[in-house]
Amino acid sequence: MGRKITIEPITRVEGHGKVTIKLDDNNNVAQSRLHIVEFRGFERFVQGRPYWEMPVLVERLCGICPVSHHLAAAKASDVIVGAGTGDGLTPTAEKMRRLMHYGQMFQSHSLHFFHLASPDLLFGIDADPAIRNVIGVALEHRDLAVQGVMMRKYGQEIIRATAGKKIHGTGAIPGGINKNLSIEERDEFLKGADPLNIDKMIEWAQAAVTFFKDYHAKNREMIDNFAVFPSNHLSLVRKDGGLDLYHGVLRAVNPEGKKILNDVDYQEYYNYIGEEVKNWSYMKFPYLKSLGKKDGWYTVGPLARLNTCDFIPTPLAQKEFEQYKAYTNGKPNNMSMHMHWARLIETLHSAEMIKSLLLDNDLQKSKLVTTGKKAYEGVGLIEAPRGTLFHHYKINDQDQITMANLIVSTTNNNEPMNQAVAYVARSVFTGKAEITEGMMNSVEVAIRAYDPCLSCATHALGRMPLEVILCDARDNIIDAKRK
Amino acid sequence: MIQNRILVYGYGNPGRQDDGLGPAFIERLDADEIPGVVTDSNYQLQVEDALAVSQSDTVIFVDAAVSGDEPFTFTELEPSNETGLTTHSISPGNLLALCRDIFHKSVRAHVLAIRGYQWEFMDKLTLDAEKNLDLAYRFLKKKIHDISNSELH
Numbered sequence: 001m002g003r004k005i006t007i008e009p010i011t012r013v014e015g016h017g018k019v020t021i022k023l024d025d026n027n028n029v030a031q032s033r034l035h036i037v038e039f040r041g042f043e044r045f046v047q048g049r050p051y052w053e054m055p056v057l058v059e060r061l062c063g064i065c066p067v068s069h070h071l072a073a074a075k076a077s078d079v080i081v082g083a084g085t086g087d088g089l090t091p092t093a094e095k096m097r098r099l100m101h102y103g104q105m106f107q108s109h110s111l112h113f114f115h116l117a118s119p120d121l122l123f124g125i126d127a128d129p130a131i132r133n134v135i136g137v138a139l140e141h142r143d144l145a146v147q148g149v150m151m152r153k154y155g156q157e158i159i160r161a162t163a164g165k166k167i168h169g170t171g172a173i174p175g176g177i178n179k180n181l182s183i184e185e186r187d188e189f190l191k192g193a194d195p196l197n198i199d200k201m202i203e204w205a206q207a208a209v210t211f212f213k214d215y216h217a218k219n220r221e222m223i224d225n226f227a228v229f230p231s232n233h234l235s236l237v238r239k240d241g242g243l244d245l246y247h248g249v250l251r252a253v254n255p256e257g258k259k260i261l262n263d264v265d266y267q268e269y270y271n272y273i274g275e276e277v278k279n280w281s282y283m284k285f286p287y288l289k290s291l292g293k294k295d296g297w298y299t300v301g302p303l304a305r306l307n308t309c310d311f312i313p314t315p316l317a318q319k320e321f322e323q324y325k326a327y328t329n330g331k332p333n334n335m336s337m338h339m340h341w342a343r344l345i346e347t348l349h350s351a352e353m354i355k356s357l358l359l360d361n362d363l364q365k366s367k368l369v370t371t372g373k374k375a376y377e378g379v380g381l382i383e384a385p386r387g388t389l390f391h392h393y394k395i396n397d398q399d400q401i402t403m404a405n406l407i408v409s410t411t412n413n414n415e416p417m418n419q420a421v422a423y424v425a426r427s428v429f430t431g432k433a434e435i436t437e438g439m440m441n442s443v444e445v446a447i448r449a450y451d452p453c454l455s456c457a458t459h460a461l462g463r464m465p466l467e468v469i470l471c472d473a474r475d476n477i478i479d480a481k482r483k
Numbered sequence: 484m485i486q487n488r489i490l491v492y493g494y495g496n497p498g499r500q501d502d503g504l505g506p507a508f509i510e511r512l513d514a515d516e517i518p519g520v521v522t523d524s525n526y527q528l529q530v531e532d533a534l535a536v537s538q539s540d541t542v543i544f545v546d547a548a549v550s551g552d553e554p555f556t557f558t559e560l561e562p563s564n565e566t567g568l569t570t571h572s573i574s575p576g577n578l579l580a581l582c583r584d585i586f587h588k589s590v591r592a593h594v595l596a597i598r599g600y601q602w603e604f605m606d607k608l609t610l611d612a613e614k615n616l617d618l619a620y621r622f623l624k625k626k627i628h629d630i631s632n633s634e635l636h
Contacts, residue, residue: 045604060498060604066526115530134530135564135577138584145585153531166525167497167506 019443021425027432032425033280034418034447043404051080051378051395052174058391058406059168067104067159068384068409070172071097072391075247075380077174080395082372085267086247089370091362093176098246099357100162100171101382105245106201106350107155108385109302109343112451113208114148117340120445121215126438144211147204150195151347157196158354161185176369183364190358198355202316205348209320212344227336227420227446230255232288232297233304234412236383237263241310243317243349245383251308252288252298257332261288266381269390275407285414286407297415300387301450302342307332314356317349336420339449384409386451410452420446487631490539491623492532493524495547501599501612504547508597511620519631528573536578537586541593541630543623544575547612548596554615557622560592595623 022031046057054073059066074097079085089097115134122141123132130136138145156166161181163169171177191197195204216223234252238244250269252261261272275284276293287296298304306325312318324345327333333342357363380391387409394403424446428439491512493505509524523535528544536542548556562583563576573581575594582588597619599612608616 042604057498060496111530130564133564134573135580135584138581142585145581149531149533149581149585152529153534156529156531 019421019447021421021429021443023429027430029422029425029429032418032422034414034421043406046401046404048400050399051077051393051401052399054391054393054401055172055174056168056170065104065108065384065386067100067163067169068382068389069391070163070169071101071246072380072382072384072389073393074172074174075382076378076391076393078176078370078380079267079378080375080393081175081370082374083175083370084372085265088372089176090365090367092180092365093368093370095357095360095362096162096177096180097172099181099354099363100159100169101246102350102353102357103155103158103162105155105385106205106347106354107152107159109347109350110148110151110155110208112385113212113340113344113347114144114151116448116451118144118148120441120448121219121340125441125445126436129437129441132441147208151201151204154189154196154198154201158189161189173369175371178368180365180368181358181363186358186363189354198351198358202348202351202355205344205351206316209341209344209348212341213323216341223337224335227423227449228334229336229419229423230334231299231416231419232260232291233307233332234261234288234298234300235305235308235388236266236381237309238313239263242313243305243309243311243321243346244313245305245346245350247382250381250388253308253332255332255334257307257330260290266390267379269379269381270392273407275411281414283411283414284407286412287415298412299416300409300412301339301385302346303333303336303339304387305383306342306345312345312349314349314352316352317345320345320348336423336446336449343451386410387412410450413450413452417447417450417452420449487519487540487633488538489520489627489631490535490542491520491522491545491627492528492535492542493522493545494527496526498604498606500601500603500605501608502547502602503606503608504597504599504612504616505545507608507616508545508595508620508623511616515624517624517627520627528575528578530573530578530581532573533578533581533585536582536590536592537588539590541591542579543593543595543627545595545597545619545623546575547599549599549602551596551598553598555595555597555619555622557593557595557626560594562589595619 020033021029024030049057054077055070058073059070075086083089119132119134119137123136160166163171164179171179189198194200232252232254236244236248237251238248249263250261250266251259251263254260264272272289273286274289275286277284285297287293288298289296306321312321324341377394382389389409390407392405393401396402421443424442428442491509493509495502495505497503497506506524509522512522560575560579562579563574564580575592579590579592582590597615601609
C-alpha cells in the first residue's frame with residue numbers, strides 16, 4: 001500500500017507550509033509537493049486606499065522583511081509622483097534608501113546564516129533537534145552566536161536610523177525620503193564602541209565567508225551534491241552588469257549561463273513574466289513567458305543574483321566572488337547549498353556598501369524629495385534578501401489604488417523549492433520504510449536554503465504548531481504527530 | 484537599595500488588529516514615563532533582543548493571546564532550550580536561554596498575555612481587546628511599582 005507523509009508546517013520557516021511526499025507500494029517516491037498557505041488577500045485589501053499610503057501600509061504584510069516592502073512600494077510610488085523610475089531621486093534620498101536597504105540585507109542574511117543555517121552545518125542534519133538549534137549554537141559555539149546577535153543588532157539600528165522606527169518605518173515616501181542622517185548617527189555607525197562599528201562588521205562578515213569555505217572544504221560531498229538541479233536564474237543587475245540590490249534592469253540566465261532576459265526595464269515586467277495557478281497550492285508559480293509555463297520557472301535570491309551579475313562593485317566581496325565563480329568555471333551555480341556561500345558574499349558586500357554610504361556627505365544634505373508629472377501606474381522592484389520583489393499599482397483620478405499585484409520573493413522561488421524537495425525526497429526517502437527525524441530535516445534543509453518567508457505577520461501566542469501526518473495511498477491518516 | 488532595572492517589551496503587529504496589543508501597551512507606558520523602566524517594541528522578538536534583556540534585572544514581555552484566560556494572564560517565565568517552529572522570530576523563553584548562554588546573565592522574567600480576538604488587516608484594536616488592555620495596564624503598573632521597589636536577589 002502506498003503512503004503519504006505530511007510535514008506541516010515547516011520548522012524554522014516563517015508562516016505555514018506543508019510538505020507531502022507520496023510513496024508507492026514499493027516505497028519509491030511517487031510525488032512530492034511543497035504546499036504553501038500564503039496570504040493573498042492583501043492585494044485586494046489595498047484597493048481604494050490612497051497610493052501614498054502604500055509604503056507604510058504594505059510593510060504590514062510581513063514582520064520579517066518590512067523594509068523590502070516599504071522600499072518596493074516607495075519605488076512604485078516614485079513613478080506615480082513623476083520622480084522617475086529609479087534615477088530621478090535626489091542623491092540624499094537615493095543613498096538614504098540604499099543605506100536602509102543594505103542595513104536590512106545585512107541583518108537578514110546574518111540572521112539566516114548564524115541562526116537558521118548554522119545549526120544544520122555545525123551539528124549535522126541528523127543531529128538531535130534538541131541541540132540542532134540556535135540555543136545549541138549559543139551553548140557550543142558562543143562566539144558565532146555573539147557575532148550573529150551583534151550583526152543583527154547593527155543592521156537593525158541602521159534601519160531604525162533611516163526608516164525612523166523599528167515598527168512601521170516611515171523613512172521612504174513617494175518621490176524621496178523624509179529624513180537624512182545626522183553626523184552623530186553617522187559617527188556612531190562608523191566608530192561606535194566595539195563591536196558595534198562598521199569595521200568590526202566587515203571583519204566578521206569576512207570571517208563568516210571563511211567559515212563557510214572551511215566547512216565546504218571538509219564537507220564537499222554534502223555541500224556540492226545536496227539538492228542540485230538545473231534552473232534559470234533571475235534578478236536585477238546594474239546597467240553595467242554589476243550586482244545591485246536596490247535598483248537596475250531585469251536579467252535572467254539559463255542553466256548554462258545564456259541570457260534569456262536581456263537587461264529589460266522592469267516597468268514592463270508583465271510582458272516577460274507570467275504567473276501560473278495550480279490547484280494544490282495557494283501560492284502562484286511565476287515563469288518567463290518566452291520559455292512557457294513548463295520550462296520558464298526560475299530561481300531568485302543570493303544564488304540567482306551571483307549567477308546573473310558580471311561582478312560585485314566592492315573590493316572584498318568581488319575577491320570572494322571571483323573565487324566563488326571559479327568553482328563552477330564561470331558557469332551558473334545550481335547547487336542549493338551554495339546559496340549559503342552566495343548569501344555570505346552578499347553579507348560582506350552589504351557591509352562594504354554601508355561603509356561606503358556612511359562616508360558619503362550626500363547623506364547629510366537636505367534636498368529630500370522630487371516630484372514631476374503624475375502617472376497612473378507604477379512598478380517598483382527591489383532585490384529583497386530572499387530575492388526579487390515586485391510591487392505594481394494602478395490608481396484613479398482620486399489617487400486611489402485600483403489594482404495591486406505583488407510577487408514576493410518566496411513566490412518567485414516556489415518551483416525551485418518544489419524541485420529541491422523533489423530532489424531530496426527521491427534521494428533520501430526512496431526505499432525507506434521508516435521516516436527518521438534526519439530524513440525529515442533533510443527536506444527542511446533544502447527549503448531553508450531558500451530562506452522562504454511565509455509570514456502572515458501575526459504571531460500571537462498559541463499559534464504555529466508542527467504537525468506531522470502520515471497517510472496511506474487513499475489519503476487516510478495512519479499516523480500524526482504534533483510538536 | 485539598588486533599584487531593579489525593568490525592561491517591558493511589547494511585541495506584535497499593529498497592522499493586524501489585536502496582534503497590536505503589545506505595542507499598544509508600550510505606547511501607554513511610554514506616555515507615563517515611569518522612572519527606571521525601559522521599554523521596547525517590535526513586530527516580534529528577535530535574537531538581538533538578548534542584548535537588551537541582558538542589561539536588565541527584570542523583563543516583562545507583553546503579547547497578545549489568541550486563547551486562554553480573559554482579560555489577561557501574568558506568568559513567570561523560565562529559560563527554554565526548546566526552539567519554536569521559526570527563528571525568524573523567537574520565543575521569550577528562548578530569548579532568556581540565549582541571554583543566559585551568550586551573556587551569562589540570568590534575568591527574572593514574566594509574560595503578560597493579553598487576550599485578543601480578531602487578527603485582520605486593520606490598525607484598530609477590537610473593543611473587547613481595548614478593555615482587556617485597560618485592565619492589564621492597571622495591573623502591570625502596580626506590579627512594576629512592587630518590582631522596582633523590591634530588593635534585588
